[in-house]
Amino acid sequence: MPLEPDTLTPLLIDFPFEWNYIRSIIYVSLYVSLTAVVLSTLFSLPVALLVGFKDFRGKTLLTSIINTGMGFPSVVVGLVVLFAVSNQGPLGSFDLVFTTEAMIMSQFILAAPVITGVSLAAVSSVEQNVRDAAYAMGGTKTDVALVTIKEARYGIATAVLAGFGRAISEVGSVLIVGGNIASSDGTSVTRTITTAIQLEARQGRFETAMILGAILVVLVLIVNAIVVRLGNGGGGGRYE
Amino acid sequence: MEIQRRGLVAAIGSSAAVGLAGCAALAGDTGDNENSPEISGETLTLTTTTSTYDTGLLDELNAPFEDRYGVTVDTVAQGTGAALETARNGDSDVVMVHARSLEDEFMDEGYGVNRRDLMFNDFVLVGPPDDPGGISGETDIETALTEISEAESEFVSRGDNSGTHTKELELWDTAGLTVEAFGEWYIDGGGGMGEILNQASMQDAYTLSDRGTFIDMQSEINLDIHVQGPVEGGPEPLMNPYGIVAVNPAVHDHVEYDLAMAYIGYITSIEGQEIIEEYTSEGEQLFFAEALSEEPNFQQYVPEGWESSNSDE
Numbered sequence: 435m436p437l438e439p440d441t442l443t444p445l446l447i448d449f450p451f452e453w454n455y456i457r458s459i460i461y462v463s464l465y466v467s468l469t470a471v472v473l474s475t476l477f478s479l480p481v482a483l484l485v486g487f488k489d490f491r492g493k494t495l496l497t498s499i500i501n502t503g504m505g506f507p508s509v510v511v512g513l514v515v516l517f518a519v520s521n522q523g524p525l526g527s528f529d530l531v532f533t534t535e536a537m538i539m540s541q542f543i544l545a546a547p548v549i550t551g552v553s554l555a556a557v558s559s560v561e562q563n564v565r566d567a568a569y570a571m572g573g574t575k576t577d578v579a580l581v582t583i584k585e586a587r588y589g590i591a592t593a594v595l596a597g598f599g600r601a602i603s604e605v606g607s608v609l610i611v612g613g614n615i616a617s618s619d620g621t622s623v624t625r626t627i628t629t630a631i632q633l634e635a636r637q638g639r640f641e642t643a644m645i646l647g648a649i650l651v652v653l654v655l656i657v658n659a660i661v662v663r664l665g666n667g668g669g670g671g672r673y674e
Numbered sequence: 675m676e677i678q679r680r681g682l683v684a685a686i687g688s689s690a691a692v693g694l695a696g697c698a699a700l701a702g703d704t705g706d707n708e709n710s711p712e713i714s715g716e717t718l719t720l721t722t723t724t725s726t727y728d729t730g731l732l733d734e735l736n737a738p739f740e741d742r743y744g745v746t747v748d749t750v751a752q753g754t755g756a757a758l759e760t761a762r763n764g765d766s767d768v769v770m771v772h773a774r775s776l777e778d779e780f781m782d783e784g785y786g787v788n789r790r791d792l793m794f795n796d797f798v799l800v801g802p803p804d805d806p807g808g809i810s811g812e813t814d815i816e817t818a819l820t821e822i823s824e825a826e827s828e829f830v831s832r833g834d835n836s837g838t839h840t841k842e843l844e845l846w847d848t849a850g851l852t853v854e855a856f857g858e859w860y861i862d863g864g865g866g867m868g869e870i871l872n873q874a875s876m877q878d879a880y881t882l883s884d885r886g887t888f889i890d891m892q893s894e895i896n897l898d899i900h901v902q903g904p905v906e907g908g909p910e911p912l913m914n915p916y917g918i919v920a921v922n923p924a925v926h927d928h929v930e931y932d933l934a935m936a937y938i939g940y941i942t943s944i945e946g947q948e949i950i951e952e953y954t955s956e957g958e959q960l961f962f963a964e965a966l967s968e969e970p971n972f973q974q975y976v977p978e979g980w981e982s983s984n985s986d987e
Contacts, residue, residue: 521764638894
């Protein structure tokens, strides 16, 4: 190593964390965000289908409200959830403050409007004649819904991924309701990758913060790849 | 106005305490643990300041406590103001902070009991190495601050109601200067100590920092100490004492009071105080133990100046 070790350090930088620490914050991040996204999807898809299929007074207003929800500041959502789960709040007796459950609640609130809004756009763009055809062939309402979901699956997959992106990348609400807690042996309790980045940046350790940022990007990339693969495999060819 | 607000807070607090009384028996069941028959509760929630957390001291302190009682300590690092507010809502069991005036208010309102002096270090006035305000070596903090304001050298304030922010405002005040009247050179940073040190370093500005965080970060930033605190012979107003307070179980009856008192007992014991004394970062001692003393120190249990006048603040 006599040859200018300084120029090599940026590439061969010592991995600055315990493996256990990294593994546990990745686990907490994925556990919280994936649970929140699954719950949001289960809630949002039926809502999107219902709103998409039915014509009723105030539909435009409701759509606008859903779309506004996509822009909720995460810090505000965090504060609202904190008030709800705080020991003085309506859910105080459940002892949820500074837990992953509270973090899932706030990410649910953040992800649900995104998934609903984007799915709604996808469902609405499925042409009326496709639905009519499904009816004409003797399909029940469920059949029509399934056909619509199948036709809109790329849009819905995009919705779920957008919701996941919103959830896993936000730092404001999980910091407030989760408290960014790691135990003294370096295992994350409520620390996610984003709050860990915030902690490193606060202490001026920008390099380690960047490494964590890279891990986050890779993670999001993997999840995206899996969802896209599932979408292609499950649905057959695109223009069948 | 203030009185009314307190009255309201007290009313809400007590009615909530009554309302929660019925739930306590249910919630308490989960606290029994065969591994630790001596103590109830499994998880202690400690809210504290970024300065104790970011230096790594708490990991060192908490591990032996967790081993001994088979419990976990959830440490939430906030500013002093936020840490006390979390405790006011009954969301933490014990608070470790460094702003005596805010701690006193917390106890005055009935939220805190059994306060102990814990440890101290000091504040230092740091700034760019070329010292544009010309304050280096100044032994009087008020003079140094006056010089900075006259030179209109940039100064980054925490601006977050933390212990350090409270101290900074006190210092400007004793120097006879009004923060509200400052020009653009006075920057409201709005962040934790580490963030503010980074910000000051990038902007070539002065700031007030606790010595612990500064030592811990000095290799990452380009700032020097221009006015030392009392640890290195500087002026007494830069003293930075830390206290620890349990949340009053009569106000929030679900708090882990047993565990909180065990924690306070441990941290003010010879063992805990030795860990504090021996903790170093980059070869320097960060905190000085203060809990052990042969002489009685009654003032640590009550709001400052309690004996002489207990009417207001």
